[in-house]
Amino acid sequence: MKRPAPIGLFRAAFVLLGKDLLIEWRTRARLNALVFFSLSTLLLFSFALGPDTKLLERNAGGYLWLAILFASTLSMGESFRIEYENACLDGLRLAPADARAIFLAKAMGNTLLLVALGGLLIPVMVALYGVKVVLGVGPLLATLALGCMALAAPGTVYAAIASNARARDVLLPLLLFPLIVPALLASAKAMMLVLQGDPMNQLNSWFGLLGGFNLIYWGLGFALFPRVIED
Amino acid sequence: MGKFLRMALPPIALGLLVTGHYIGLAVAPPDREMGDVQRIMYAHVPAVWIALMALTINFICSVVYLFKPSWKTDSLAEASAEVGLLFGTVGVLLGAIWGRPTWGVYWTWDPRLTTAAILLVSYMGYMALRRFVEDPEKRAVWSAVVGIIAAVDLPIIWYSVKWWRSLHQVQSSPKTVDPEMVLPLRISAFAFLAFMILFILHRYRIALHERQAEVALPDALPTDGPQANRTPGVV
Amino acid sequence: MSALMTLTVLAQAAAGEVGSGRIQGGWGYVWVSYGITWGAFALYSLSLWLRRPKNSPAGPKE
Numbered sequence: 001m002k003r004p005a006p007i008g009l010f011r012a013a014f015v016l017l018g019k020d021l022l023i024e025w026r027t028r029a030r031l032n033a034l035v036f037f038s039l040s041t042l043l044l045f046s047f048a049l050g051p052d053t054k055l056l057e058r059n060a061g062g063y064l065w066l067a068i069l070f071a072s073t074l075s076m077g078e079s080f081r082i083e084y085e086n087a088c089l090d091g092l093r094l095a096p097a098d099a100r101a102i103f104l105a106k107a108m109g110n111t112l113l114l115v116a117l118g119g120l121l122i123p124v125m126v127a128l129y130g131v132k133v134v135l136g137v138g139p140l141l142a143t144l145a146l147g148c149m150a151l152a153a154p155g156t157v158y159a160a161i162a163s164n165a166r167a168r169d170v171l172l173p174l175l176l177f178p179l180i181v182p183a184l185l186a187s188a189k190a191m192m193l194v195l196q197g198d199p200m201n202q203l204n205s206w207f208g209l210l211g212g213f214n215l216i217y218w219g220l221g222f223a224l225f226p227r228v229i230e231d
Numbered sequence: 232m233g234k235f236l237r238m239a240l241p242p243i244a245l246g247l248l249v250t251g252h253y254i255g256l257a258v259a260p261p262d263r264e265m266g267d268v269q270r271i272m273y274a275h276v277p278a279v280w281i282a283l284m285a286l287t288i289n290f291i292c293s294v295v296y297l298f299k300p301s302w303k304t305d306s307l308a309e310a311s312a313e314v315g316l317l318f319g320t321v322g323v324l325l326g327a328i329w330g331r332p333t334w335g336v337y338w339t340w341d342p343r344l345t346t347a348a349i350l351l352v353s354y355m356g357y358m359a360l361r362r363f364v365e366d367p368e369k370r371a372v373w374s375a376v377v378g379i380i381a382a383v384d385l386p387i388i389w390y391s392v393k394w395w396r397s398l399h400q401v402q403s404s405p406k407t408v409d410p411e412m413v414l415p416l417r418i419s420a421f422a423f424l425a426f427m428i429l430f431i432l433h434r435y436r437i438a439l440h441e442r443q444a445e446v447a448l449p450d451a452l453p454t455d456g457p458q459a460n461r462t463p464g465v466v
Numbered sequence: 467m468s469a470l471m472t473l474t475v476l477a478q479a480a481a482g483e484v485g486s487g488r489i490q491g492g493w494g495y496v497w498v499s500y501g502i503t504w505g506a507f508a509l510y511s512l513s514l515w516l517r518r519p520k521n522s523p524a525g526p527k528e
Contacts (some may be wrong), residue, residue: 026399078451092357097341113334121254140268157376157380158377158380161352161360161361161373161376161377164369165360165364166364166365167362167363168264170359171356171359171360171363174355174356175356175357175360175377177348177352178349178352178353178356178381178384179353179380179381179384180347181384181388181391181392182387182388182390182391182392184383185391185392185395186391189395205394206394209387209391209394213387216387217380220379220380222276224297224376224379224380227297227372227375227376228372228376230372
């Protein structure tokens with residue numbers, strides 16, 4: 001803004017992130033819609049499975065992650081739709097900043113949104129399904145953050161692709177769901193351990209898997225994203 | 232070379248297939264434990280091997296395309312993905328059928344089966360992406376990206392499912408293959424390999440032809456072109 | 467000791483039982499499998515034939 005020289009990668013990313021968060025904050029449309037969508041998903045699980053409280057309690061972690069996953073496909077598709085709407089992406093591409101900064105900004109924005117969503121959903125889940133958080137808030141937040149990051153990195157790349165294709169609403173889940181199976185598996189498993197206690201000390205291996213997944217896909221997304229949005 | 236392959240390969244492939252499957256069905260001894268049902272192996276195992284080989288070709292083409300764009304690489308990627316999907320589907324179906332008499336169920340959540348199923352869904356998504364993007368250049372780049380990401384995911388899925396399962400039970404079915412079963416297995420594998428080359432070759436020609444037709448008339452297609460992908464706000 | 471012997475004998479007997487073809491028949495599964503394989507190859511060949519490049523402007527490309 002002040003000088004025409006290319007600004008650094010991380011500064012550019014944070015400027016873009018600030019812009020996205022500001023847009024989100026001004027309308028709050030996306031977060032509102034997502035919260036209601038995932039709340040009703042959580043409710044629907046209990047209707048679909050019947051009032052078996054034991055079952056709900058045991059599987060609460062899995063349901064929470066499914067609700068977040070379904071919401072994430074909506075939210076990530078939206079994060080690029082706003083850029084295509086008024087050809088904003090072309091503007092971003094023309095800016096003297098690294099294209100990879102766009103990936104970082106979008107992925108961080110999606111992560112933050114999902115973490116916020118999860119933060120709102122967890123108390124509801126605790127109340128609805130009657131679970132106890134045995135391991136405490138620290139591991140709970142760590143699981144939430146790692147899991148949301150793992151959904152957001154590949155999701156951002158695929159959302160950028162799908163939002164510009166035909167049938168984008170179908171395409172994003174079609175591409176994303178098989179891909180994030182390891183992340184979903186690990187975060188649901190870790191969440192269940194957090195909720196029910198971890199007598200056999202398995203939590204760290206699931207965190208390791210999530211960490212590795214994050215490392216690989218944040219790296220791949222960072223490297224490949226400029227090719228995705230090039231013209 | 233291409234002409235020779237196209238003329239000579241069909242009889243070779245068919246001959247190998249008939250020989251391999253004949254030996255497998257009629258000559259090879261039945262398995263000690265699984266009886267005649269084990270004969271499914273001569274179709275199931277090569278199908279899975281060849282599917283993995285075709286998808287490896289797809290991965291290599293995807294990487295190469297990003298470094299050195301060419302319609303030939305893109306067409307080969309499309310061809311290998313579709314053929315890999317064909318062999319993979321056959322392999323998974325046969326595995327499920329084989330599972331019914333041996334395990335008593337069509338499906339178990341063992342790492343191999345689960346990974347194979349996810350693999351199929353991933354590459355169906357890949358093929359859907361190719362179908363849903365009209366702009367040939369974007370389609371090529373995007374499908375290369377998706378091809379790389381999907382291929383990288385496979386080992387992660389494998390290990391994660393393995394860990395996930397190991398908390399419940401340990402899948403143990405070490406299958407020692409009798410020497411008399413090796414011969415039909417090997418012949419069948421080469422037959423499937425020949426079919427893969429044949430299929431990919433023909434599919435590649437179709438894809439390349441489509442690419443050339445698309446590139447030859449970039450703006451002639453009125454509204455079905457890349458413009459239609461944009462949202463109405465964009466002029 | 468004798469218990470161990472008994473167990474060994476029992477185990478061998480069980481192994482023999484398993485060895486003599488636990489799964490009888492099952493040719494139906496085999497034929498369905500091979501049918502799927504051959505059918506898939508045939509259908510895919512047919513689809514390739516139907517999709518073959520037509521009316522190429524400059525004849526065959528190779």
